[in-house]
Amino acid sequence: MSTQAITSMHEPDSAHPATGEQADNAISVTDLTVAFERAGKTIRAVNGVSFHVAKGETLVLIGESGSGKSVTLRALMRLHPERQTRQSGSIQINRQEVLQMDRRQLRALRGKKIAMVFQEPLLALDPVYTVGQQMIECIRTHHQISTQQARARAIEALEAVRIPSPERRLAAYPHEMSGGMRQRAMIALALSAQPEVLLADEPTTALDATVQIQVLILMRELQKQLGLAIVFVTHDIGAATEMADRVAVMYGGRIVEEGSIREILQDARHPYTLALLKSRRHGMERGKPLDVIRGSPPDLANLPPGCPFAARCEHVLARCTTSVPQTTKISQSHQVQCHLAVA
Amino acid sequence: MTTTLTQTEDIGGPAQPLLIVKNLLKHFPLKAPFFSRAATAVQAVDDISFDVMKNETLGIVGESGCGKSTTARLLMQLLQQDRGELIFDGQTVGSAQLPMKSFRRQVQMVFQDSYSSLNPRMTILDTIAFAPIVHGMSPGQAEREALQLLENVGLDPQRFAGRYPHELSGGQRQRVNIARAIALKPRLIILDEAVSALDKSVEAQVLNLLSDLKKKYNLTFVFISHDLSVIEYLCDRVLVMYLGKVVELGTTRQVLNTPSHPYTQALLASVPTTDPDRRTEKAPLAGDPPNPIEPPSGCRFHPRCSQMIPQCKSNMPLLLTHRPGHQVACIRVNDRIGQSVSTAQQASADMSI
Amino acid sequence: MTDYSLNRNADLLLVQAHRSTGYWSGVMLNLRRNKVAMFAACLLLLLLLMAILAPWIMPADPYKSSIIHRLKPIGTENYLLGTDELGRDMLSRLILGARLSLFMGITPVIIAFAIGGTIGVIAGYAGGRINAVIMRLTDVLYAFPSVLLAIALSGTLGAGTGNALLSLTVVFIPQIIRVAESVTTQMRTQEFVDAARTSGASPVRIVFSQVLNNVLGPIFVFSTSLISVSMILASGLSFLGLGVKPPEPEWGLMLNTLRTAIYTQPVIAALPGLMIFITSISFNVFSDGLRQAMDIKE
Numbered sequence: 001m002s003t004q005a006i007t008s009m010h011e012p013d014s015a016h017p018a019t020g021e022q023a024d025n026a027i028s029v030t031d032l033t034v035a036f037e038r039a040g041k042t043i044r045a046v047n048g049v050s051f052h053v054a055k056g057e058t059l060v061l062i063g064e065s066g067s068g069k070s071v072t073l074r075a076l077m078r079l080h081p082e083r084q085t086r087q088s089g090s091i092q093i094n095r096q097e098v099l100q101m102d103r104r105q106l107r108a109l110r111g112k113k114i115a116m117v118f119q120e121p122l123l124a125l126d127p128v129y130t131v132g133q134q135m136i137e138c139i140r141t142h143h144q145i146s147t148q149q150a151r152a153r154a155i156e157a158l159e160a161v162r163i164p165s166p167e168r169r170l171a172a173y174p175h176e177m178s179g180g181m182r183q184r185a186m187i188a189l190a191l192s193a194q195p196e197v198l199l200a201d202e203p204t205t206a207l208d209a210t211v212q213i214q215v216l217i218l219m220r221e222l223q224k225q226l227g228l229a230i231v232f233v234t235h236d237i238g239a240a241t242e243m244a245d246r247v248a249v250m251y252g253g254r255i256v257e258e259g260s261i262r263e264i265l266q267d268a269r270h271p272y273t274l275a276l277l278k279s280r281r282h283g284m285e286r287g288k289p290l291d292v293i294r295g296s297p298p299d300l301a302n303l304p305p306g307c308p309f310a311a312r313c314e315h316v317l318a319r320c321t322t323s324v325p326q327t328t329k330i331s332q333s334h335q336v337q338c339h340l341a342v343a
Numbered sequence: 344m345t346t347t348l349t350q351t352e353d354i355g356g357p358a359q360p361l362l363i364v365k366n367l368l369k370h371f372p373l374k375a376p377f378f379s380r381a382a383t384a385v386q387a388v389d390d391i392s393f394d395v396m397k398n399e400t401l402g403i404v405g406e407s408g409c410g411k412s413t414t415a416r417l418l419m420q421l422l423q424q425d426r427g428e429l430i431f432d433g434q435t436v437g438s439a440q441l442p443m444k445s446f447r448r449q450v451q452m453v454f455q456d457s458y459s460s461l462n463p464r465m466t467i468l469d470t471i472a473f474a475p476i477v478h479g480m481s482p483g484q485a486e487r488e489a490l491q492l493l494e495n496v497g498l499d500p501q502r503f504a505g506r507y508p509h510e511l512s513g514g515q516r517q518r519v520n521i522a523r524a525i526a527l528k529p530r531l532i533i534l535d536e537a538v539s540a541l542d543k544s545v546e547a548q549v550l551n552l553l554s555d556l557k558k559k560y561n562l563t564f565v566f567i568s569h570d571l572s573v574i575e576y577l578c579d580r581v582l583v584m585y586l587g588k589v590v591e592l593g594t595t596r597q598v599l600n601t602p603s604h605p606y607t608q609a610l611l612a613s614v615p616t617t618d619p620d621r622r623t624e625k626a627p628l629a630g631d632p633p634n635p636i637e638p639p640s641g642c643r644f645h646p647r648c649s650q651m652i653p654q655c656k657s658n659m660p661l662l663l664t665h666r667p668g669h670q671v672a673c674i675r676v677n678d679r680i681g682q683s684v685s686t687a688q689q690a691s692a693d694m695s696i
Numbered sequence: 697m698t699d700y701s702l703n704r705n706a707d708l709l710l711v712q713a714h715r716s717t718g719y720w721s722g723v724m725l726n727l728r729r730n731k732v733a734m735f736a737a738c739l740l741l742l743l744l745l746m747a748i749l750a751p752w753i754m755p756a757d758p759y760k761s762s763i764i765h766r767l768k769p770i771g772t773e774n775y776l777l778g779t780d781e782l783g784r785d786m787l788s789r790l791i792l793g794a795r796l797s798l799f800m801g802i803t804p805v806i807i808a809f810a811i812g813g814t815i816g817v818i819a820g821y822a823g824g825r826i827n828a829v830i831m832r833l834t835d836v837l838y839a840f841p842s843v844l845l846a847i848a849l850s851g852t853l854g855a856g857t858g859n860a861l862l863s864l865t866v867v868f869i870p871q872i873i874r875v876a877e878s879v880t881t882q883m884r885t886q887e888f889v890d891a892a893r894t895s896g897a898s899p900v901r902i903v904f905s906q907v908l909n910n911v912l913g914p915i916f917v918f919s920t921s922l923i924s925v926s927m928i929l930a931s932g933l934s935f936l937g938l939g940v941k942p943p944e945p946e947w948g949l950m951l952n953t954l955r956t957a958i959y960t961q962p963v964i965a966a967l968p969g970l971m972i973f974i975t976s977i978s979f980n981v982f983s984d985g986l987r988q989a990m991d992i993k994e
Contacts, residue, residue: 064542178631179407208406209569209613214626216615235543238615242622261619279543284576289554290547296512297542421890447896460887464909470888473905474895523891 024095026197026229027053027076032089034068034075034253041301045071047253047308048089055196058223058230060240060261062276063250066297069233072250073199076231077110093197112142114197115190119205121182125174131185132170135192142193157188161218180211184218191222198223200232204239216242237280241265246333249273252298252308254324259334269336271313307339315340351449351530353397355433360394361531361563362450367391367417367427373636386635387413389587390427392662395531400557400564402578402595404571404610406632409584411567415535418565419452432530448478451524455536457516461508467493468504471523478527492522495559496552514545521552525560533565538573550577571614575599580668583607586643587635589662593669603671605648642674650675726989733985736978743975747794756785758792758945767961778964780950781957786964790971793945796857797972800939800946801927801979804861808868809919815869816876817911821884821903831877837870846929850938860939864929868922875918879911913990920983924976931972947972 034046046068053059061069074080076091078098091098093114101109118124126134135154136147143150151170158166161184174182183203190198200219204212216239223230232243240247244261249270257270268274275293284290295312298304304311310320319339328341368391370384388410395401405411416422418429420436420443431449434441454460461470471492472485480488490500496518508516517537524532534553538546550573557564568574574581574595581598583591583606591604602608609627616622628647633639639646645655655674662672665679727733746753755776762783770778777786819830837845849863883889884907892902931948933939940946942953950968958965 064544178634180631208632209571209610210406210626210628211631213613213615213623214629217623217626220622236615238617241617241619242615244619265617265619276543279547280572284572286576289551290576292547292551293544296514416890419894421893444896447894450894452891452894454887454891456887460891462888462892462906462910465906473892473897477895477897477901520891527895 024055025052025092026055026057026094027051027059027231028090028092028095029072029076030090030092032072032075032091033087034071034080035086036080037084037086043300044303045253045300046075047303049250049253049255050089051248051255051258053197053229053231055229056223056227057245058220058232058243060244060247061231061233061250062235062237062240062247064235064297066252066300067250068253068300069250070201071253073116073201073231073233076197076199077114077116078106079116108142111138111193111195113195114199115193115195116199116201117183117186117190117203119202121179121186122174124186125182125189127174130171130173131177131189132172135170135189138189139192154188154192157192158185160191160222161185161188163188179207180214183207183211183215187215187219187222191226194226195228197229197231200230202234203232205234205236212239213242219243237265237277249276252303253300254308254337256309256338257336259330263331263334267330267334269330269334269341270309270338271315271340272309307337351445351528353432353530357397359397359433361397361432362395362418362565363430364391364393364395364418365428365430367414367429368425369413369417369422370425383636386587386638388417388424389638391584391587391589392427393582393589393592395563395565396580398557398561398563399579400566400577402574402581403565403567403584404569404574404581405584406569406610408586408632408635410587410635411584412535414584415452415533415565415567418533419450420446421452444478448527449529450531450533451527451529452533452535453517453520453524453537455539457513457520457540458508460520461516463508466505466507467498467511467519470519471526474523474527489522489526492526493519495525495556496522497548498522512545513541514549517541517549518552521549521556525556525562528560529562531563531565533567535567536569537566539568539570546573553577571599571611583610586633586638588643588672589670590644590672591670592662593666597666597669603665603669603676604644604673605650606644609647609649642672654678723986723989727985730985730989733982733989736981736985739974739978740982743794743798743978746791747798750792750795754785754788754791756788758784758788759943760784767957767964769961770963777967778961780954780964782953786967789945789950790947790967793947793950793968793971796940796944796946797927797931797948797975800857800860800864800930801923801975804864804868804926804930805919805922807865808872808922809915811865812869812872813876813912813915813919816873816915817880817903817907819873820877820880820911821899821907823881823884827877827881830873834870834873834877837866838874842867842871842925843929843932846933847936847938850933855938855941857940857944860930860933863933864926867929868926871922872915872919876911876915879914880907883907883910914987917983917987917990920986921980923983924979927972927976927979931968 029052030050032046032049036043036045049068049072051059061072063069075087076093076098078101080087087099089099093109096109098109125131132151132154135157136150139145139150139153140147154170155166158169163169163181163184169177169185174185177185204215207215219230220243222228234240241261246258246260247264248255248258249264249272250256251272257264257268257273264273265277268277275291278291293312298308298311304321306321306323307325310316313320317339325337325339326342327335327337329335330341367388369388370386372382372384374382391414403411403414413422417424429436431441431446436446437443468486468489471489472482475485475488476482490504493500493503498515498518503511503515511519538549541549553564556562566574566578578595580593581595582589583598583604585606591598591602591607598607599611602611612627630647641657642648642655642660645651648655652675658674660672660674660677662670663677664670665676756774765775765779765783767781768775768779770776772778775785775787777790780786780789815830819827846863846867849866850860853859853863889902889906892906930939931946931951934946934948935952937952940949942949947968954965954968
């Protein structure tokens with residue numbers, strides 16, 4: 001009943017189901033670069049990232065720390081401080097160019113068209129306001145309705161994320177809720193203004209296993225009902241398997257491989273992807289030493305020329321250290337950036 | 344001052360458990376609000392008993408509020424238990440036979456947060472050399488051995504010895520913590536979520552290191568984690584905790600392949616799928632792990648248990664053996680193996696020898 | 697595994713060398729980059745030198761009064777900064793006054809740092825009942841506004857430099873205890889202290905070898921910020937007639953005695969206040985710079 005209420009508030013565009021190549025992608029990123037100026041050094045966090053996400057589709061950005069996945073996500077809403085950040089390329093949310101927007105347009109974009117869920121709700125939610133106050137503020141910022149009406153919508157949003165006794169929870173402060181409930185409340189807050197795109201930055205990493213699966217299932221259901229496009233950042237292949245339609249593997253600020261979840265799991269081509277898969281249940285054998293990727297993550301302030309993974313790759317060729325690999329298409333939906341794949 | 348520390352002797356022999364945990368209990372009292380009736384307590388660890396055998400790796404799993412971190416601190420005696428005792432290689436910890444300082448030489452700990460467990464104003468070398476100096480080694484000798492330890496854990500002594508914690512990465516810091524833990528040549532190391540904060544690739548390196556060190560130094564590990572794949576890889580036996588109690592204990596294969604307790608089953612079913620065509624449709628457990636302040640009556644898991652029967656509300660299940668080496672604390676299993684209370688008391692007496 | 701017997705001493709030397717570029721030198725480096733703080737430090741050094749070398753650099757006798765030359769303005773022949781209400785040379789009195797003023801500013805803080813720091817660290821590390829007893833006793837003293845407390849104590853003990861020093865010390869001890877306890881409590885909950893406990897070290901040893909090097913910094917910085925307060929309070933006590941007794945030159949006392957001259961020679965009457973101001977600000981800026989330098993971690 002409650003999810004119907006949210007659905008009726010939101011008019012999903014059911015005429016255009018999710019397929020990669022359609023022109024009306026909810027998100028279309030082309031050649032995005034993001035660099036930070038910090039203490040005289042330039043940190044090249046994102047180096048030419050392109051992807052698209054259709055309505056109702058989930059793209060998972062997977063990688064480890066320093067891969068640029070969180071930076072990419074935050075760039076989609078232009079959350080990085082303007083003065084120290086240099087961004088180039090194109091980010092189109094429903095065909096509007098985000099990198100050209102002025103502040104008024106950005107305010108109209110954030111919350112209403114695109115919303116974000118973070119890893120640690122205690123840090124993302126304001127601790128001195130109740131959850132209800134934050135939700136009502138969000139709703140009224142984007143819709144011209146009264147406080148009573150906004151309160152009613154807030155309750156419906158909390159019901160949609162399966163928080164019991166929503167009226168009481170409206171009056172609760174974030175620290176008074178348990179971890180799983182806080183995360184649900186954050187999802188409800190993010191969805192309260194009915195965005196079309198949801199960005200999720202490791203939303204389940206800090207949760208217990210039994211709670212994590214609940215939140216993942218919830219997000220999938222909400223996506224189906226609301227037709228959301230979701231970009232989900234994680235380092236956990238398991239979460240990716242539960243959520244993703246497509247996966248983009250990131251390393252050193254680039255997407256090294258991209259494909260459907262099945263293609264990535266069963267037919268991975270990039271050495272880094274293969275190494276990632278092996279480091280998980282797919283490759284851990286009792287009694288045998290674990291396969292280790294030698295070396296350490298790249299220094300984003302001193303990125304070497306060529307493929308960012310070259311220094312750690314077992315199959316490295318001379319080419320790899322000098323030139324960045326071009327994108328090779330393996331199938332209509334599967335592509336990889338690797339010199340080995342060209343052969 | 345002795346110049347070097349020798350490995351402590353094995354007193355009880357291989358059959359003697361290295362550590363016997365007996366009825367450990369720790370409650371943290373909460374101040375009662377001014378006008379309420381009685382003060383409540385956080386029942387963090389409530390009467391747990393288990394053994395740690397020599398040279399094994401015992402895993403402890405559980406979610407928030409289960410008491411595993413408190414258990415780690417009790418085993419390390421960073422906290423004093425309210426009730427119960429620890430018996431290390433046949434000697435009671437804290438007794439005249441085994442005073443605290445001797446116990447500390449034989450049991451060490453690696454913490455989860457690699458950064459806050461290192462003194463930010465001490466060099467790596469000083470941090471590692473600290474414990475041996477406390478136990479009587481000369482500073483010069485301690486520093487020499489610390490350099491060797493750094494090499495043993497894979498850190499180049501020339502590059503790292505004079506550095507400070509903030510100059511190191513998470514993986515490197517954790518190696519320092521491990522070096523510090525083995526500096527006293529202990530017999531038991533407790534690892535409290537030691538690899539949880541590391542990237543997967545770094546985690547793999549550290550796990551390999553731990554396996555190597557275990558063989559080289561003849562160590563026993565108690566490995567606390569929430570990550571079941573690491574537990575499956577590393578541990579010989581597994582202990583599952585819920586709300587301050589042990590609910591299941593057995594070999595890794597037994598517990599992870601044929602879990603007998605409904606909570607363990609739900610925990611395993613909550614692990615994300617490996618097959619994108621067969622995604623998890625329904626979450627095995629609803630709601631969050633509860634707060635150990637006012638635990639449910641009877642079996643603590645009964646409010647969330649899909650297999651609950653009426654007795655679960657009133658009776659406390661006992662941790663009993665229902666298959667060789669495999670113990671479960673579940674009323675239904677207790678009933679199934681047809682053990683009455685008196686036989687159960689006998690069984691738990693057998694267990695703690 | 698390489699054999700270390702031959703290389704160990706060489707390695708140790710290398711380690712010692714690296715250690716010298718350790719924490720405190722890092723702090724010094726950061727401090728040197730802070731231009732404002734370095735300027736303040738230079739000023740303070742000059743003032744200190746002035747106080748030490750006072751008898752040799754004074755142009756005239758600071759005690760020699762001359763009724764004829766009362767309240768001469770700045771620039772008078774022989775009296776560079778004019779004269780005070782008793783005809784004494786202002787410049788000489790200001791220079792010599794630096795001794796007493798700086799002494800009254802620094803000494804109470806040093807003593808309070810030693811006493812309060814010790815008590816605070818003990819309270820912080822011990823926790824529990826010992827902490828409660830110490831902190832509640834501290835609260836009693838802390839409840840009094842510092843100025844009132846200083847005046848009350850001074851008044852009870854009687855005027856004089858020694859009594860003023862004593863009352864100022866008593867005023868500052870609770871404040872330092874508070875800061876010391878708070879910082880130590882924070883440190884105590886850090887896991888590295890737990891790690892130190894797992895080594896079997898006694899609490900005293902842990903405090904001395906692990907906790908002290910972490911808490912000394914913040915306590916020290918807080919204490920240096922108290923120096924300016926101490927100077928002003930001492931000047932205030934002298935102004936009220938409770939501290940230094942005339943004819944000793946002390947900036948606060950000079951402010952008092954020059955009170956009536958504010959209508960005739962306002963600049964001269966303000967000069968001691970200017971010295972207090974410059975010194976206080978310099979201490980504050982320097983201690984703030986020190987705090988910033990110690991905060992920075994790459």
